[in-house]
Amino acid sequence: MAKTDKKHTPLLHIVKRDQGTLTWQYKILIRAIAIALALLVSGLLITALADTDPIKVYKSMISGVFGTERRRWNAAQGMAMLLCVSLAVTPAFKMKFWNIGAEGQALVGGLACAAVMFFLGESLPLPLLLVVMIVASVVAGMIWAVLPAIFKAFWNTNETLFTLMMNYVATQLVAWFLKQYVESGSGVMDIMPQYGLPVIGEYKYLLNVLIVALLTLLVYIYLKYSKHGYEISVVGESENTARYIGINVKKVIIRTLLISGALCGVAGLLLVGGTNHTISTTTVGGRGFTAIMVSWLAKFNPLFMVLTTFLIIFLELGSKQLTSDFGISSSIADISTGIILLFIIGCEFFLQYRIVLNRNRKEATK
């Protein structure tokens, strides 16, 4: 017997799980453990760096999100805006069209809205102005999204690079607009509060929240119950199958990106016409990229995206509170966000695979 061989028996090996036997309770349990572990690790890190106890840290984060009415509204607005952009990228992602240009698409939507407010605000009656704002934003978003789609459909260009580059064009377009038309030359556009979407009662953000809630439901129904949604799934899963049953893949790509772009346009409209009443190059504020994460984490399900959006916004606002309560540098807040995302994404591995320790391996008896 060559006992030496025993030595390099691997300590553990990885076994693929049978997806059919995984219960949803188990899936939730794994994810809950991941979030709990993530909070623990980031809590310990912050504690070590900020020299305070973790309970206080968590309390501070929770108060940062739910502490006052203003904070709660801030959280709701933050969620609504992020969710809106996330909804926009989802149909494209479901089709495996990697649209990472939501940032630019939302920004040109906002720019179109700002331009309408700036140039036509005085000359048009408010209801008509609103209509023009809506149309302009949506069309601008659609154009920005459909350009890469057309190139993808007809010449099979790489949509990731194309949409990414369109972001820079959008940013520079806004910069040019501000330089050209802001008379003070400061590059900062004055707020135009008189032209904007109506406000419901005294709640500044309520309209945004309601619109996005409605959109969430619509996108969910569109993807799950409509013929278009079905075509998107088939094209995303297998272009060969789409060809086989006679789906016009080019048409589906272009149509889906028009929808994706229109939703981005709406996000721009809500940001500029509904909230800020002005525009800058950072109006969208990276939501176009965060949205990718929101959509992926929710497995492209708009209803789950409400939860993932909440998670991201909670981390963002909670971390801000930490910065002011404990004087921790804001980069530590980013680190903890990173840790939490790492755990959430990492736990997917445990849903796909099982780890078997070879110590417990039965020897065959003979």
Place this chain on the structure above:
Amino acid sequence: MAKPVALECRGVTKTFGRVVANKNCDLQVYRGEILAILGENGSGKTTLMNMVAGIYYPDAGQIFVDGQEVTIASPKDAFAYKIGMIHQHFKLVDVFTACENVALGVEDEGRYRLADVRKKVIEITQRYGFVIDPDKRVADMSVSEKQTVEIIKVLYRGADILILDEPTAVLTPQETDKLFAVLRRMREDNKSVIIITHKLHEVLSLSDRVAVLRKGESVGTVNTADANESSLTEMMMGVKVELNIERSEPKDPQERLKVENLHSVNEEGRTVLDGISFTAYSGEILGIAGIAGSGQRELLEAIAGLHHLTEGDIFYQDPKTGETEDLRDKNPIQIRDLGVRLSFVPEDRLGMGLVGNMDIVDNMMLRSYQKGRGFFLHRREPRDLAVNIVEELQVATPNVSTPVRQLSGGNVQKVLVGREIAAAPTVLMAAYPVRGLDVNASYTIYNLLNRQKEQGVAVIFVGEDLDVLMELCDRIMVINSGRVTGIVDGRTARKDEIGLLMTKSKEEMQNGEN
């Protein structure tokens, strides 16, 4: 005279999730013998051998080489014990020559010298009687030549125990004979050869002993001399089965599909269809035989409206109106809108015929989702159809909301064929519909095709097993390099005759005509 045991598995077990691939498998291979591992698809033959070759790691059990217990955790470990496996899918670099591929990944002492490798490769080819040009690029090789390179690769690394996973699946009968001659020479050279297969006649003609697996368990090992086809089938299936395909005479055959002079090129601009003409009649099964990649896929896809033709016409004769439609350059939707009831079971089931991540209901909908007015999907009809098919064809699935990816190969195929037949076709094309299916599931498919034929459907069946083609089809069309090399009667054709047609070149065809 007892030969020494080269390799032994004792109680080897491997599970994948809920699926038990191997359970307590025992196996012995002697030096200087050819052992056939026989079993239906999914019986765990390949998994067991993958564990010996270091691809998988067993959950339980022991492996012995020359009587010593060993741990094989990687292919590298396997080579250390002189075990080499030739997989079904070749792992070669296309732009490299045979020699360069052999040298790849070998960590010899000293400098890398291709000349030395070449010398050794030639030595190996002469010793075992391989026919191969060591300086030919893999990209220019036939499937059989590529396989030869894979075998030389393993021998070059000094393997004494060779495992071949279904090596004849891609070969013509003539190439198979050559391979077997080489394997016999290896046996004389005192090597152990393990060949995985489910073709009984190969087992009987080549091996010394047969180890049979059934549902992941070893049923037993017998001397080939004491075995025959029916005894082996019984071991494989657990019960006695009749392996005869019924074949009725075609009733009232009428011209249904007339294909004339089809030409096309693939994406790289290489000719794939080179003037194919034939006629398919209602109420008959037309078989298409040929080496893999002879244009079978493109031919069926061209008829289905998925492959662009540079030349040629496809005429469809409508049985109801008697009118003739030209299907050339029409897409699947246009073909359907013409009232042509053409069903197509493609070779790539989960990549083309079905969507793996969708459930059975949504897969039923692929063909019919556009039916019904309005913006929204109507799932009731597809659901009823799914329930029907699951019941009638005995699809093993928890329910109709199970993603088809989670079903076994045979059940996936039942879902696909069931859907295509449900459309009440007048032409039914099926490409390799029994590939990867066990004997029972295969016979279910043969019966379904036969029933369609009896109902007057023109069935076109692309197959790879000549025995099946000769038992099932009324006529067999043989193609090679996108050309028809012959159409023979399925009832009287001989296998070697079809084999020759499969490799007949353009020049030979022209000489024959002169």
